[in-house]
Amino acid sequence: MLKQYIRYQIRKWLPLLLVFVLYATFSTLISGLSLGVARYYGTPNASTYTGEQIVIAMLLPSFSSLFILPFFVYSYRTSKKAVDTFYQAAYADKTIRRTRILIGLGIVLATITVSFWLGTALYGLRYAATPAEQAITSTGSSASTTYILRNYVNFAYMPLAYLVGVLLFSGQYFINCYLVSLGNHLIDQICTVLFGNFILAGIVVMPTLYALSLTWTQLNSDFFRPFFYYGLGPVTPILFLAILVNPLVVGEGPNGLLDGSVPHLAIAISLYVVFAAVLGVLVMKEKDPSGEYAGKAGPRNKAIAFIPHVAGLLTGIAFSCTGLLGIGRVLVIPIFLFAIFGVFYYIALSLWRRNFKLNKLDWICFASVVGFCLVLTVIEMVMSMLRSPLNY
Amino acid sequence: MIEVNGLTKAFGNLKAVDNLSVAFEPGVTGLVGHNGAGKSTLLRCIAGVFEPNEGEAKVNGNLSNTKQAKSDLFFLPDDPFAPMGANIRETFNFYSGLFEFDKEKFNSLVKTFGLPNNKAVRTFSKGMKRQLFVALALSAKADNLLLDEAFDGLDPMVVDVIKGEIIECASQNKTIVVSSHNILALERLADRFVVLNKGQVAKQGSQEDIGVEFVKYQAAFKFKANEQNIADLGYEVVSFRSVGSVSHFVIYETPGALEHIKEKLDPLFIEQVPFEPDEVLTLEMMAAKKKEGGENA
Numbered sequence: 001m002l003k004q005y006i007r008y009q010i011r012k013w014l015p016l017l018l019v020f021v022l023y024a025t026f027s028t029l030i031s032g033l034s035l036g037v038a039r040y041y042g043t044p045n046a047s048t049y050t051g052e053q054i055v056i057a058m059l060l061p062s063f064s065s066l067f068i069l070p071f072f073v074y075s076y077r078t079s080k081k082a083v084d085t086f087y088q089a090a091y092a093d094k095t096i097r098r099t100r101i102l103i104g105l106g107i108v109l110a111t112i113t114v115s116f117w118l119g120t121a122l123y124g125l126r127y128a129a130t131p132a133e134q135a136i137t138s139t140g141s142s143a144s145t146t147y148i149l150r151n152y153v154n155f156a157y158m159p160l161a162y163l164v165g166v167l168l169f170s171g172q173y174f175i176n177c178y179l180v181s182l183g184n185h186l187i188d189q190i191c192t193v194l195f196g197n198f199i200l201a202g203i204v205v206m207p208t209l210y211a212l213s214l215t216w217t218q219l220n221s222d223f224f225r226p227f228f229y230y231g232l233g234p235v236t237p238i239l240f241l242a243i244l245v246n247p248l249v250v251g252e253g254p255n256g257l258l259d260g261s262v263p264h265l266a267i268a269i270s271l272y273v274v275f276a277a278v279l280g281v282l283v284m285k286e287k288d289p290s291g292e293y294a295g296k297a298g299p300r301n302k303a304i305a306f307i308p309h310v311a312g313l314l315t316g317i318a319f320s321c322t323g324l325l326g327i328g329r330v331l332v333i334p335i336f337l338f339a340i341f342g343v344f345y346y347i348a349l350s351l352w353r354r355n356f357k358l359n360k361l362d363w364i365c366f367a368s369v370v371g372f373c374l375v376l377t378v379i380e381m382v383m384s385m386l387r388s389p390l391n392y
Numbered sequence: 393m394i395e396v397n398g399l400t401k402a403f404g405n406l407k408a409v410d411n412l413s414v415a416f417e418p419g420v421t422g423l424v425g426h427n428g429a430g431k432s433t434l435l436r437c438i439a440g441v442f443e444p445n446e447g448e449a450k451v452n453g454n455l456s457n458t459k460q461a462k463s464d465l466f467f468l469p470d471d472p473f474a475p476m477g478a479n480i481r482e483t484f485n486f487y488s489g490l491f492e493f494d495k496e497k498f499n500s501l502v503k504t505f506g507l508p509n510n511k512a513v514r515t516f517s518k519g520m521k522r523q524l525f526v527a528l529a530l531s532a533k534a535d536n537l538l539l540d541e542a543f544d545g546l547d548p549m550v551v552d553v554i555k556g557e558i559i560e561c562a563s564q565n566k567t568i569v570v571s572s573h574n575i576l577a578l579e580r581l582a583d584r585f586v587v588l589n590k591g592q593v594a595k596q597g598s599q600e601d602i603g604v605e606f607v608k609y610q611a612a613f614k615f616k617a618n619e620q621n622i623a624d625l626g627y628e629v630v631s632f633r634s635v636g637s638v639s640h641f642v643i644y645e646t647p648g649a650l651e652h653i654k655e656k657l658d659p660l661f662i663e664q665v666p667f668e669p670d671e672v673l674t675l676e677m678m679a680a681k682k683k684e685g686g687e688n689a
Contacts, residue, residue, distance in 0.1 A: 001491070005489030007489070291443075
């Protein structure tokens with residue numbers, strides 16, 4: 001029976017696979033043929049990235065497959081009718097969900113595989129067809145000339161980059177599946193995916209940033225930049241991959257990874273993959289919520305009501321660490337930013353609730369978040385004054 | 393065989409099924425009750441769709457949320473799921489991935505009902521959809537079938553055909569529970585009835601057993617009679633209705649009641665009349681309500 005279900009599900013989602021693969025092919029062809037191969041501004045060291053465009057070509061197909069497929073996976077939970085059927089099946093609930101998650105993952109990986117290797121092939125062909133040091137285009141006004149730099153391109157590392165890409169895309173897919181699994185209604189699920197990545201990232205990054213902003217006068221932004229990518233959801237793997245492909249492909253292979261901010265990137269990627277793996281285990285092992293919650297808010301997604309407050313808290317913490325941005329040294333700016341934050345928080349909350357009259361719980365949460373962030377801001381300002389009192 | 397022991401299912405503060413215990417033996421059992429009595433919730437708890445708050449349901453001795461129990465059961469909800477754009481064959485293929493069916497029987501039933509093979513199921517009329525899913529349920533290989541509002545939206549001819557199929561199915565030692573808010577729909581089908589009211593079993597037994605404690609009288613009095621006249625004689629009146637000069641009233645059966653009323657109220661005529669089949673259920677509900685009202689007072 002299960003085999004029959006898998007066969008049925010694959011047949012059912014085959015058009016989805018075809019749409020994404022065709023979209024990936026089309027998008028990669030357009031980007032692969034239209035983007036420049038390399039830009040050279042006089043000296044080889046000053047040339048910009050080259051291999052990145054393979055990854056850029058993957059942006060739209062990978063984003064759409066990562067964003068859309070989790071909704072298909074969990075569609076059986078959003079309708080009362082579907083729940084009546086699926087939940088009574090003998091191998092409900094984990095087996096059905098796992099089957100759907102894995103078929104969805106297959107479609108995501110097929111999409112990025114087509115994109116990645118087609119992009120690589122296109123790039124390779126253009127690379128091979130262009131003599132070294134030969135100008136491809138020249139614009140009179142900007143006087144910039146495009147060159148191909150043969151000695152910087154190392155295709156041998158593409159399989160490695162692809163494998164890292166598979167980990168990253170699979171990771172983001174599981175993160176999105178986890179977020180979608182929190183809701184039993186499509187609107188709730190979309191909200192959790194849109195805000196959830198930001199919140200998950202914020203839970204990890206913002207408190208760390210705040211703690212460090214109190215102790216470090218000059219933070220190395222290179223260290224933190226990759227962590228900020230966590231919050232971008234389906235775009236995160238592309239950003240990581242784009243930065244990774246450059247030193248691997250156009251740099252000096254693994255040696256290039258040891259330079260500059262790349263070790264930070266490797267740490268960020270590793271943590272990201274571990275974090276995604278934990279959520280992946282959760283979505284594979286979790287138990288479906290009882291059938292009465294189909295299509296409506298359930299016990300698990302009561303948490304959704306608190307999403308704007310968590311987002312508000314994280315944004316508030318970000319505003320509280322203005323010292324990080326070097327603008328907290330002027331007293332008026334944090335206060336101004338804080339007021340702006342409060343107003344936007346209230347407006348966002350009202351829009352979310354579709355009512356400017358908030359309920360008691362919302363007001364309590366609002367006041368708690370604003371009060372907490374106010375305390376953080378004051379601490380931040382005092383610490384800044386102690387560090388460099390002359391600025392005040 | 394399905395057993396339910398002390399099952400409670402609440403939605404917030406509302407207990408849809410309240411500490412309910414019942415057993416469904418092989419054969420056809422009619423599960424009746426007014427809208428909101430807890431029939432569908434009970435069936436969903438047995439099918440493992442809802443998790444009960446308390447108590448348990450067992451299918452062939454296995455807890456309802458286990459693989460063994462689910463393999464032995466097929467639940468047809470009041471509004472079943474059909475995959476988007478699927479025709480009859482595709483719908484059958486989808487369900488075959490989740491449950492075991494007798495394909496030949498399914499095809500023969502579809503042929504009997506004359507359902508169109510190439511149209512999308514979602515474009516079917518309510519009755520056609522019902523016929524398709526009843527055909528699917530009756531061709532399921534499971535030993536236990538739960539049919540929620542199986543005859544809803546069907547014309548009498550089709551209902552008769554389906555009743556015949558259900559009886560044939562039950563003859564293979566299957567346990568079939570058919571729920572309905574209309575006891576009349578289950579006439580000549582169910583061997584046994586379970587009446588639900590407010591999530592509890594109000595009554596159970598054969599159709600004759602249900603309502604046996606009530607007696608219905610038809611009478612004409614020399615004066616304009618009302619409920620109070622009967623109540624004043626010491627009888628608990630379940631229902632009282634007057635049409636013109638003729639009054640119909642139902643009381644709890646009491647030996648000698650007819651003679652006592654004749655003696656005290658001197659009616660022009662009075663006789664005991666039989667209940668309409670669906671009236672019994674209504675009476676059970678009214679009696680339960682009156683009892684509650686009395687307790688609250």
